[in-house]
Amino acid sequence: QVQLQESGPGLVKISETLALTCTVSGASVSGYYWSWIRQSPGKGLQWIGSTNYGGNTNYNPSLKGRVTISVDTSKNQFSLRMNSMTAADTAVYFCARGATPFSWGQGTLVTVSS
Amino acid sequence: DIVLTQTPLSLSVSPGQPASISCKSSQSLLHSDGKTFLYWYLQRPAQSPQLLIYEVSSRFSGVPDRFSGSGSGTDFTLKISRVEAEDVGVYYCLQGAEFPRTFGQGTKVEIK
Numbered sequence: 001q002v003q004l005q006e007s008g009p010g011l012v013k014i015s016e017t018l019a020l021t022c023t024v025s026g027a028s029v030s031g032y033y034w035s036w037i038r039q040s041p042g043k044g045l046q047w048i049g050s051t052n053y054g055g056n057t058n059y060n061p062s063l064k065g066r067v068t069i070s071v072d073t074s075k076n077q078f079s080l081r082m083n084s085m086t087a088a089d090t091a092v093y094f095c096a097r098g099a100t101p102f103s104w105g106q107g108t109l110v111t112v113s114s
Numbered sequence: 115d116i117v118l119t120q121t122p123l124s125l126s127v128s129p130g131q132p133a134s135i136s137c138k139s140s141q142s143l144l145h146s147d148g149k150t151f152l153y154w155y156l157q158r159p160a161q162s163p164q165l166l167i168y169e170v171s172s173r174f175s176g177v178p179d180r181f182s183g184s185g186s187g188t189d190f191t192l193k194i195s196r197v198e199a200e201d202v203g204v205y206y207c208l209q210g211a212e213f214p215r216t217f218g219q220g221t222k223v224e225i226k
Contacts, residue, residue, distance in 0.1 A: 035215075045163065045206060047215040060214040062115075094162055100153060100210035102174070104162040 002027040004095050004105035014114045017083045022095030022105060024078070029053060029071050033099040034078045036069060038091040039107070046091075050099035051078065058099065085112045116140055116209050120218035127197045128226045135221045137207035139188040144211075151210035154183055154192045157220075158203040166205075167192065199225055 008020035022034070035050035049059035051069040059067050068081045082089065092107040117140040127133045137152065144150050154167040165174040167183035170190060180195040194201055202225055207218040 044220050045208075045217040047208075047217070049214075058213040062214070099213075100151065100168075100208065100215060101163075102165050102168075104164065107162050 002097055002103045004097065004103060006093060006095050006105045006108040008093075008108060008110070010109060010111060012085050012089075012110060012112050014086060014112055016085055017081060018085050018089070018110060018112075020080045020093055020095075020108065020110070022078050022080075024076050024097075027097065028073075029076050029078055030073050032097055034069070034071065035096050035099055035101055036067075036080045037094045037096060037101060037104075038089075039094070040088075040091045048080065048082075048093075052099075087112050115214055116143075116212055116216050118207050118209055118216055118218035120205075120207060120221050122221060123219065124222045124224070126224050126226050127194075129198060130196050133194040133197050133201075133223060135192045135205055135207075135223075137185075137190045137192070137218050139190070139209060142187045142211075143190075143209050144187060150186060152183075152185065152190050153208045153210060154181075155206045155208065156201070156203050157206065158200075161203075163206060194223075197223070197225065201225075 003025045005023045030053040033052045036048040049069050051057040071078045090112045094107045095105045097103045119138045121136045150170045152170045155163040157163040171183045182193050204220040
């Protein structure tokens with residue numbers, strides 16, 4: 001059974017870059033698509049983007065080119081980078097297996113503040 | 115982007131009673147391969163979402179058979195035949211027909 005665990009800073013300064021990692025166990029990252037989703041406090045879910053080992057990526061255009069998702073097979077991880085962070089990016093960030101998420105991590109809260 | 119509209123936005127149900135949630139899409143989710151990419155998730159309080167139903171009507175591994183999905187094209191329904199206490203949370207539909215993937219607003223289900 002695949003398990004996913006997000007890690008990264010809980011606090012990011014305005015205008016800086018967020019870097020999150022998702023560690024995968026129970027499956028090889030080279031075998032599937034992987035995605036990131038976020039949930040602002042008290043709000044609904046927003047799909048951020050997805051990728052696979054072959055570099056087939058898709059991003060949410062609403063994030064205006066601020067996002068990069070990549071896979072690291074040597075560590076069996078995938079990562080999210082989002083630049084030019086603002087307070088509106090404060091959210092719980094989830095990693096998941098599949099471009100359409102099947103299994104989800106527990107999520108990590110990222111707060112953006114000056 | 116495809117817009118998914120869920121109704122109702124909240125639901126209060128007595129234990130053992132049925133519940134139904136609608137999800138309407140702004141365009142057809144029928145793919146050229148014949149599959150329809152509509153999914154249902156439950157997010158219990160303080161938990162991450164979990165997949166209940168994929169491709170309109172297939173239950174994900176471990177999902178009780180009191181959950182069922184139906185629909186086609188642009189209109190879809192999630193039904194719970196007999197609501198239990200553990201079914202409390204927010205239910206979301208998601209479309210997997212196009213990028214970007216999009217979610218419905220969520221339907222909060224509580225027990226009376």
